[in-house]
Amino acid sequence: GQQVMQIPQYQHVQEGEDFTTYCNSSTTLSNIQWYKQRPGGHPVFLIQLVKSGEVKKQKRLTFQFGEAKKNSSLHITATQTTDVGTYFCAGPSGAGSYQLTFGKGTKLSVIP
Amino acid sequence: ETGVTQSPTHLIKTRGQQVTLRCSSQSGHNTVSWYQQALGQGPQFIFQYYREEENGRGNFPPRFSGLQFPNYSSELNVNALELDDSALYLCASSDGRREAFFGQGTRLTVV
Numbered sequence: 007g008q009q010v011m012q013i014p015q016y017q018h019v020q021e022g023e024d025f026t027t028y029c030n031s032s033t034t035l036s037n038i039q040w041y042k043q044r045p046g047g048h049p050v051f052l053i054q055l056v057k058s059g060e061v062k063k064q065k066r067l068t069f070q071f072g073e074a075k076k077n078s079s080l081h082i083t084a085t086q087t088t089d090v091g092t093y094f095c096a097g098p099s100g101a102g103s104y105q106l107t108f109g110k111g112t113k114l115s116v117i118p
Numbered sequence: 119e120t121g122v123t124q125s126p127t128h129l130i131k132t133r134g135q136q137v138t139l140r141c142s143s144q145s146g147h148n149t150v151s152w153y154q155q156a157l158g159q160g161p162q163f164i165f166q167y168y169r170e171e172e173n174g175r176g177n178f179p180p181r182f183s184g185l186q187f188p189n190y191s192s193e194l195n196v197n198a199l200e201l202d203d204s205a206l207y208l209c210a211s212s213d214g215r216r217e218a219f220f221g222q223g224t225r226l227t228v229v
Contacts, residue, residue, distance in 0.1 A: 007177075010160075039217060048208060049161065051217040094160050105151065105174045106218070108160030 008033050012109035020117050025082040027112035029095035036098055038078045044091040085116050122211050122221035130227045131199050139194040139224045141209030150192040153208040161208055204228045
């Protein structure tokens with residue numbers, strides 16, 4: 007079945023440093039979604055990428071979708087303590103499917 | 119807030135018991151998905167309901183079952199609870215075209 011892998015599993019950064027998490031799918035994806043889950047919270051939708059090579063920015067967050075639509079990345083510039091949480095990527099399980107396969111996530115800790 | 123509400127927020131059950139978890143979807147959303155999130159893991163898809171019909175199922179045994187009602191709210195039922203069923207159960211609603219909105223989850227502990 008489809009697998010979605012994320013690295014690294016954990017990342018500790020000093021406040022102000024940059025952070026990147028990488029996501030790889032075993033199959034080509036129609037789209038990829040990113041979610042953030044704060045400690046004790048639930049996943050919150052951040053963004054969806056659809057086009058090959060697409061790059062989207064949300065303030066300090068930059069999301070990329072690979073040319074082959076099998077990998078993606080999330081980059082945070084100048085991390086803040088509010089960025090703490092686990093970042094998940096997720097892709098549809100099949101064409102036209104809204105059933106998501108999630109990666110295991112990257113847990114970000116920001117040291118003030 | 120997403121408008122997706124789940125109840126109860128926390129639950130403790132004994133191995134072998136049965137449990138029902140509830141989810142009220144966001145207004146206008148006809149699709150509800152259920153996910154199981156074990157500690158330190160990503161959410162795992164259990165099943166999805168669209169207009170009261172199950173239209174997709176993940177790799178979970180038949181003792182995990184569900185319902186969707188005419189108002190698109192949903193239930194997740196788990197029979198013969200096992201210790202490994204301890205997890206955060208998440209409900210996500212969508213209109214089938216855009217992103218899914220997650221509820222705050224029900225944390226189930228099986229002892």
